[in-house]
Amino acid sequence: MGSFGHGSAVFLVASLVTLVGVCYGGSDAPRGVAMGFVFDPKAKCDPPCEHAGICIRNNTCFCSKGYEGETCKYANCYPKCKNGGICLRPGKCRCPPGYGGRYCHKVTCDGGCWNGGECTAVNGVAKCICPSSWTGSKCQEALCPQGCRNGGICVAPGICSCPEGWLGGACHTAVCTQPCLNGGKCISPNKCRCRPPFSGPHCEERKKSH
Numbered sequence: 001m002g003s004f005g006h007g008s009a010v011f012l013v014a015s016l017v018t019l020v021g022v023c024y025g026g027s028d029a030p031r032g033v034a035m036g037f038v039f040d041p042k043a044k045c046d047p048p049c050e051h052a053g054i055c056i057r058n059n060t061c062f063c064s065k066g067y068e069g070e071t072c073k074y075a076n077c078y079p080k081c082k083n084g085g086i087c088l089r090p091g092k093c094r095c096p097p098g099y100g101g102r103y104c105h106k107v108t109c110d111g112g113c114w115n116g117g118e119c120t121a122v123n124g125v126a127k128c129i130c131p132s133s134w135t136g137s138k139c140q141e142a143l144c145p146q147g148c149r150n151g152g153i154c155v156a157p158g159i160c161s162c163p164e165g166w167l168g169g170a171c172h173t174a175v176c177t178q179p180c181l182n183g184g185k186c187i188s189p190n191k192c193r194c195r196p197p198f199s200g201p202h203c204e205e206r207k208k209s210h
């Protein structure tokens with residue numbers, strides 16, 4: 001940074017008074033004295049002031065709004081970035097994985113939580129808390145408390161999709177396209193268990209007795 005000309009020095013002092021005036025809430029103290037620092041137009045700051053900060057004395061920067069630190073290097077975020085977020089530029093946080101929102105104050109679950117699940121931090125890790133009828137990392141899997149038997153698939157809470165040949169809430173009822181006769185029972189698709197003395201695919205035969 002080179003030295004300032006007279007004109008630019010006046011301009012800078014004027015802008016500083018404006019800035020400080022805001023901070024001091026328009027105090028009646030004489031200008032320049034109330035500021036609490038002397039502006040030196042020949043001041044040198046090395047390393048230079050960043051982010052449009054003004055070098056007011058040797059190695060003293062006056063930072064523009066939103067920045068802080070000796071050389072105005074650091075952006076500040078208000079409210080502060082939460083949960084380990086980093087302030088990228090004034091008011092803009094970069095959040096660590098699992099957090100989101102303007103100030104990283106919200107827990108975010110990758111891919112979201114489905115079916116009414118709620119994203120919550122559990123030991124610092126974002127996790128979906130699922131309603132009782134759903135499970136899985138995103139609450140994407142329905143639960144069938146009755147169980148889905150015989151190769152049935154739980155497709156919605158309490159609802160099984162059954163393979164061919166099976167029916168019922170838990171796919172527990174076999175279907176025999178031809179009925180089992182003489183008190184026989186359909187025990188698996190198209191298979192009858194017959195009551196003695198009957199036999200045959202549909203229990204239609206009576207065993208010969210000796």
Ligand SMILES: *[C@@H]1O[C@H](CO)[C@@H](O)[C@H](O)[C@H]1NC(C)=O
Nearest residue numbers: 040042043044045057058059
């Ligand atoms: C600021 O530093 C320069 C050299 O870098 C020096 O000549 C000057 O006197 C210093 N100003 C003050 C107010 O200390």
